[in-house]
Amino acid sequence: MSAWLPAAPCTPQACARHEGARRAPLPAVALLLAGCALTLLGVLSVPAVLLLGPSRRDRLIRRWAYAVVRAFGVRVRVTGCPVEGARPPAGELVVANHVSWLDIPLVAAVLPARMVAKSEIRAWPLLGPLAALGGTLFIERDRLRALPHAVRAVAGALAAGSRVAVFPQGSTWCGRSGGGRFRPAAFQAAIDAGSTVRPVRISYRTTGTNAAGATAFVGDDPLAASLWRVVTSAGLTAEIRILPPVPADGEPDRRALARAAQSAVASDRANLPAASVHH
Numbered sequence: 001m002s003a004w005l006p007a008a009p010c011t012p013q014a015c016a017r018h019e020g021a022r023r024a025p026l027p028a029v030a031l032l033l034a035g036c037a038l039t040l041l042g043v044l045s046v047p048a049v050l051l052l053g054p055s056r057r058d059r060l061i062r063r064w065a066y067a068v069v070r071a072f073g074v075r076v077r078v079t080g081c082p083v084e085g086a087r088p089p090a091g092e093l094v095v096a097n098h099v100s101w102l103d104i105p106l107v108a109a110v111l112p113a114r115m116v117a118k119s120e121i122r123a124w125p126l127l128g129p130l131a132a133l134g135g136t137l138f139i140e141r142d143r144l145r146a147l148p149h150a151v152r153a154v155a156g157a158l159a160a161g162s163r164v165a166v167f168p169q170g171s172t173w174c175g176r177s178g179g180g181r182f183r184p185a186a187f188q189a190a191i192d193a194g195s196t197v198r199p200v201r202i203s204y205r206t207t208g209t210n211a212a213g214a215t216a217f218v219g220d221d222p223l224a225a226s227l228w229r230v231v232t233s234a235g236l237t238a239e240i241r242i243l244p245p246v247p248a249d250g251e252p253d254r255r256a257l258a259r260a261a262q263s264a265v266a267s268d269r270a271n272l273p274a275a276s277v278h279h
Contacts, residue, residue, distance in 0.1 A: 017213045020206040021234040023073065031231040035072035042068070046133035058112045065108035069238060073231050074102065074204075078110055080242035091158030092245070093190040095182065095261050096200040098167035099174065100215040101226065103202050106238050111198065113165035114157055116150075116186065124223070137164065151189045158193035168258065174216040182262040184254040191248045197257065199243040199264040206235045 023031075042064050049057055069076055094111050096103065104115060114135040122128045122138055132138075137157060139150040157164050168187070169180035190197050204215040214233040217226045230236065243264050251257040 018229060018233060019213045023232050023234045025232075028073075028228070028231040031071065031073040032227060035068060035227075035231070038064070038068045038071045043129050043133070050133070061112040062109050065105040065112070068105045069102065069109060072102070072227070073233070073236060075237040076106065076109060077237055077239045078242070079239065081244050091161050091193055091195040092163045092198050093154075093158060093186060093195055093248075094163060094165040094198045094200055095168050095186065095265070096165070096202050097265055098169050098172045099202060099204065100172065100217045100230075101223065102204070102215055102217075102230065102238060103167065106202060106240055107165050107200065110240055110242065111163060111165065111200070113163040116154060116164060116166040135162075147185055151185055151192070154186060154189035155192040158189060158195040164189075168261075172216065172218050174213070174218055182258040182265075184258040187248070187257040187261070188254040191254055191257065194248060196245040196247055197261050198245050199261045201239075201241040201243065201265045203239045203241075205237050205239060206233065 045064075049060055052060065066076060092111075092113075094107060094113050096107060107113065114137055115131065116137045116139060117131060119138040119140050121131055121136070124131075137150070137153050139147075154164055154166070166186045168182040168185075170183050171180060173180055187197065206214070214229050214236060215226075215238075217223070246257065246260055246264065248257060251260055
């Protein structure tokens with residue numbers, strides 16, 4: 001078991017299943033084709049997008065990522081602290097719980113960032129090339145010796161003023177109960193760069209029901225099967241709550257900083273009503 005990317009106990013057989021109303025096959029196929037087409041469009045557009053200034057690039061990424069989530073038939077609800085103005089000079093480390101592949105475009109729709117991802121994603125069709133061209137920081141999850149290099153890479157990106165997003169649980173969890181603890185390595189990068197940490201809570205619901213089973217992408221679940229569960233789930237809503245930033249120098253060490261961020265994400269306060277936007 002890797003210290004950087006531990007395995008979750010969640011399995012497709014136990015966790016990844018439909019709950020609630022289903023969408024008819026024909027509309028589901030249309031959504032699947034629309035979502036894949038927009039993803040492909042993003043891949044083809046990356047070289048041109050990289051030529052834009054940071055502000056225009058972020059706006060375009062947010063709109064594209066939001067469109068991808070909506071194209072797969074998922075509504076978006078954003079709550080919590082508004083994020084305005086320029087990024088902090090020392091960058092910002094965005095940390096969130098991890099349920100699904102949907103988490104990636106969902107975070108990008110609100111907080112465009114360089115993602116930290118397992119190296120296997122580089123070989124994924126469509127998403128792999130897009131991730132690489134978009135500045136994703138790939139890590140080798142099965143090589144503990146590569147961990148210090150990964151921390152230095154994240155710290156360097158933060159110190160250069162980038163926003164970096166990581167899922168510090170190290171693996172996807174179905175979200176039915178609890179989840180993995182936040183691993184401290186990425187938080188060391190925030191301390192080294194003197195950046196802030198931005199906790200984010202992600203959840204998925206259908207009408208009055210937890211939709212973790214439909215969106216869960218765990219274990220050896222095939223991506224195609226997960227895509228089909230999402231597009232056939234009627235009334236699916238992704239909820240992303242942006243929590244107040246945590247200064248990296250506000251805790252004594254990386255483990256305490258990881259615990260503070262995890263507590264913020266897991267707290268009941270993360271589910272309280274606040275300023276919200278429905279899309």
